[in-house]
Amino acid sequence: MRRERSRDTTDAPMTTQSYDVIAVGSCHNGLVAAAYAAAGGKKVLVLERNAWFGGGVVTRELTVPGFRHDQHSMAHIFIQGNPLLKNDELGLKAKHGLTYVFPELPMMSVFEDGSTLGLYRDRERTCADIAKFSVRDADAYRWLADKAAGYLPMIEASLYTQPTPLGATYALMDQSREGRELWRYMQMSSHDLLCSVFEHDRVRMHFARVAGENLVSPDEKATGFGTFVFVGFLEAYGIGVPIGGSGKLTDALIASIESHGGEVRGETDVERILVKNGRAAGVVTKDGRELLAKDAVIAALHPHDLGKMVDGLDPQVVRDAEATQISDVGCITVHAALKAPLKFRAGDHVRAVMIELLPNDYDTMRKSFDNLRYREFSGYPLVGLGSLTMFDSSRAPAGQATMHAWDYVPYERADGRDWDEAKHRYVKRMLSHMENFIDNVADNVIAYHSDSPVDMERTSSSFRRGDLHGIAATTYQYGAHRPTPDLGFNVVPGCERLYLVGPFQHPGGGVFGAGRAAAVRMFDDLGLDFEKVGARA
Ligand SMILES: Cc1cc2nc3c(=O)[nH]c(=O)nc-3n(C[C@H](O)[C@H](O)[C@H](O)COP(=O)(O)OP(=O)(O)OC[C@H]3O[C@@H](n4cnc5c(N)ncnc54)[C@H](O)[C@@H]3O)c2cc1C
DSSP states (O other), X not given: OOOOOOOOTTSSOGGGOEEEEEEESOBHHHHHHHHHHHHTTOXXXXXXXXXXXXXXXXXXXXXXXXXXEESSOOOBOGGGGSHHHHSOTTOTTTTSOOXXXXXXXXXXXXXXXXXXXXXXXXXHHXXXXXXXXXXXXXXXXXXXXXXXXXXXXXXXXXXXXOOOOHHHHHHHHTTSHHHHHHHHHHHSOHHHHHHHHOOOHHHHHHHHHXXXXXXXXXXXXXXXXXXXXXXXXXXXXXXXXXXXXXXHHHHHHHHHHHHTTOEEEOSOOEEEEEEETTEEEEEEETTSOEEEEEEEEEEOOOGGGHHHHSTTOOHHHHHHHHTOOOOSEEEEEEEEEESSOOOBTTOTTOOXXXXXXXXXXXXXXXXXXXXXXXXXXXXXXXXXXXXXXXXOGGGSSTTOEEEEEEEEEESSOTTOOOHHHHHHHHHHHHHHHHTTTBSSSGXXXXXXXXXXXXXXXXXXXXXXXXXXXXXXXXXGGSGGGSSOTTTTTSEETTXXXXXXXXXXXXXXXXXXXXXXXXXXXXHHHHTOOGGGHHHHO
16 A cells, blocks of 8 residues: 655755656646656656545555555556556556556446346457347447447547647548548437447446446437447456556556655645746745745646636636536445455356446436436436455455445435435445345445545545546537636646646546646657657656
8 A cells, every 4th residue: 555654744944945847736647747757857846735645546444454445546447558558658567566457357237137247358258248138239249349449549549648629620520431420429428329339228228337437427418439438448458457456556656756866745735836927936835835846837736726726827717717517426435344255146257347236227227317417316326346356365354355336426415414424324325235236245344434525525626526537527628628728738828837637637537647648748848858758767
């Protein structure tokens, strides 16, 4: 587990300290950008409000000693195509201890009647599972997976660098039949797409639940293309499970920064960015100290905080940032230390990274997402879970197990009750729902830790209102328009040398390592050669 640093922040006369680059927040995206800067020869300081590091990529002993829980992200999917890992640009795997396993079964739907449907890395195994429900749909999956594999290089080319301007992208798409087809998928809802591809409701539900992992209903327009993205990545890479926990990525990034003489400091809350002559010149901490950055400041600034943290910006830039929309749906999680591995009623073959517990009827699931739209609890809980001790026994004492379960809930409860006071009642609902699928739940739990949407935003200012994407994943907050057209390129008009990172930037929430895009831009501005970083790392 990443050591939690409790440092007396008054012990050093920091006002006199000066760095080349300061990063605000030890989020994985900020650490990625900072690690590239350090490898590029810059003197780097990372400042983190919490006593622990990693933002959404953290592993902690949340329950009892010896049980390591990924408090937020556990599935490292989209970062696998990032040259950061694909080419090991910073030596995170070769030098800094990052190791992944890629289980053969990334995701499995378990239906209440005990039937299952797996999404394997091996296409024919997936087809065999789908054929249990519909032979025609197995063929349709071959078509979908072929398409997804065809789109993958284009998708990968767009995820880890700055986005292309949207107007130019659409104009290009409009010039070919393939481009127009792609545009159509991008505008469709997942539900509409899945109904046009598959005939069986269970198969549709299986893929629709994947769309739901973005905190959106499958009925939401402009979510259709996500199915191609997910299938393309899962077949090409699977889901990476870091040995030792999600926080091992954070640890490796910190080790990389430290190996170049950089520093990562906890319990330091940054109140504002210091701006001099229209340029980011450092930061001011909550306890009033100034830390200077000669070249650049990298910051995980939620768009709603931009105006409070950066003085002198165009009021319209600030207003637009404050107007960005947060999802109505929040996340609640339960992390449990278990006496023994879970016993699924469906059978021992339920060994997937992500296990979705689903109703027998697709419309029941769709209606649950509808409930959330009206800020009600879902009629049928939308529980997903991972028990990663299945693949990494280092996370619990021998013979025991961990469980990470999640569900979607409104941030503001329709019953008016406070999450702090009523959270455990909801956890009981989740656990008792799980008993419909699993033989050993309640009597198996040694201890649990739960984060409501309110807890979630306390652990990271990014997870506002429990939105794990920082701001909603909608078309109008997408690509170069994420979070706003002004801020979509990781820079801030009116404040040079300030580089934005976090889930509210392109390509959105998730473990992407997208801080690389901010680093590329920063290297350009500083006249550094990004291509040479790999050689120095
Ligand atoms: C419950 C949950 C489950 C998830 N599961 C997955 C998953 O399985 N796979 C996946 O890909 N994604 C998942 N995600 C999403 C993913 O974790 C996040 O989208 C992503 O990690 C957020 O970006 P980040 O790592 O850059 O961290 P952020 O959360 O953006 O980190 C921000 C950090 O900066 C610090 N900070 C902010 N402001 C200041 C300041 N002023 N001063 C000092 N420090 C500051 C914060 O304390 C925090 O540590 C999940 C998220 C949640 C909440």
